[in-house]
Amino acid sequence: MVACKRSVVVAALICLSVAGRALAQDAEGKAPAERPTVKVLIIGNSQISANDLPRLIETVSRPAPEDVPRIEVTGAIVQGATLKKCWDAEKEGGPPRSMILAQKWDWVVVQEIFCPDKDQFEEYATKFNKEIKKVGSKTLLFATASTSEFHYASFKYPGSFQRLNDMQIAYGREHGIPVAAAGYAWMKYLGANPSVEKRLELYAKDKAHPGLKGSAIYAYLLYAHFTGRNPEDLPLPDEDLTYEGGVIPTPDGDWAWEGGTISREELAAMRKAAWAQYQEDMARMSDE
Numbered sequence: 001m002v003a004c005k006r007s008v009v010v011a012a013l014i015c016l017s018v019a020g021r022a023l024a025q026d027a028e029g030k031a032p033a034e035r036p037t038v039k040v041l042i043i044g045n046s047q048i049s050a051n052d053l054p055r056l057i058e059t060v061s062r063p064a065p066e067d068v069p070r071i072e073v074t075g076a077i078v079q080g081a082t083l084k085k086c087w088d089a090e091k092e093g094g095p096p097r098s099m100i101l102a103q104k105w106d107w108v109v110v111q112e113i114f115c116p117d118k119d120q121f122e123e124y125a126t127k128f129n130k131e132i133k134k135v136g137s138k139t140l141l142f143a144t145a146s147t148s149e150f151h152y153a154s155f156k157y158p159g160s161f162q163r164l165n166d167m168q169i170a171y172g173r174e175h176g177i178p179v180a181a182a183g184y185a186w187m188k189y190l191g192a193n194p195s196v197e198k199r200l201e202l203y204a205k206d207k208a209h210p211g212l213k214g215s216a217i218y219a220y221l222l223y224a225h226f227t228g229r230n231p232e233d234l235p236l237p238d239e240d241l242t243y244e245g246g247v248i249p250t251p252d253g254d255w256a257w258e259g260g261t262i263s264r265e266e267l268a269a270m271r272k273a274a275w276a277q278y279q280e281d282m283a284r285m286s287d288e
Contacts, residue, residue: 044077087127101134145210186202231274
């Protein structure tokens, strides 16, 4: 097992709400019924803070038609953390466990580090699932892409992706918990035998965390899981998608991302890959 290099564990709470469209007045001056909302809590590490995934989910889901619920996402983030450290962060002033119990969420997303210990993952995934059930919320395991071999030499593609995702898929199948297998969504987008250059387009400059394009695939897959709707049905923008960079301040220093642009063609391919992965994710649940 390769040791994970982790930063000092810090907790950064990111609260982002998808702003609802203004209610239009009808001819009699009455407002239509308020659009329903899906409330989501995401617990994880820098895979979530990279590109501010909660805000990115808001950005890509904004064009959804009126019959699709709005998505409100809150992030409970512990930088560089395993699920165990996310659980233990409560003792260090971190929010994840208390945030679960703060309200009834429609979904609580739980994300593990790229180099987990299997037994430890299963222990703390079980603990989180029990807490989530206490408030009647639903658990979604979020299996991300792995780091690249250019960051850690032993994490080869596609094996490192498969190991990280298959471990969580097996646990989810055994315990009846859905898994958003985002590592496999990346693989569907990349296609068979992708070049190194194409793979690295999905990473940030550190070749470890997702870049904007990698996070966009995450966002479309999670949109499908939260709504049950096909992201391919979202209208494509008239122009390429531009996403501004930003900074999340934490006690351990600022977490910055650069932003960037995704072409309409790339967006269409990402949506197609995300929907195919969602269908595969749900087929696993129906086979149980």
